[in-house]
Amino acid sequence: MLKNQRGLTLIGFLVVLAIVGFFIFIGMRLFPVYQEYYAVSSAMNAMQQEPGVAAMQPQRVEELLFRKFYISYVDSVRREDVNFSRKGGYKMRVKYEVRENLIANLDFVAKFEKTVSLDGR
Secondary structure, three states: HHOOOOOOOOHHHHHHHHHHHHHHHHHHHHHHHHHHHHHHHHHHHHHHHHHHHOOOOOOHHEEEEEEHHOOOOOOOOOHHEEEEEEEEEEEEEEHHHHHHEEEEOEEEEEEEEEEOOOOOO
C-alpha cells in the first residue's frame, strides 16, 4: 500500500519553498539596480537623439543628462562617472558600479558601462 503513494512530504515542501523564496528575495534585491541601469540607458539614448547635441559643449550635455537622471530617480551615477571623448565626434561614456547590501554582512556589486555617440546621427 505504501508503494503506491506519491507526493511531497511536508519537510520536502518546506525545503522547496525555502529555495524558491530565497531566489525571489535575490530577485527583489537585484531588480531595482537593473531598473536604474535601464533608466540610465534610456536617458543616454534620449541625449543621443536630442536636436543639436553635436554642437553642444560637454558641460551642457552633462547638465541635460543629469536633469534626465533626476527625473528618472537615478541616484547611483555621479558626475565623475560620466566621461566625454572626442574620437570622430563626441562620445559619452557612463561607467559606474552599485554596491548594495544583500543579507547581513553579505553585499553584491554590479558594474555597468554604456557608451553613446553624440555626433547628431
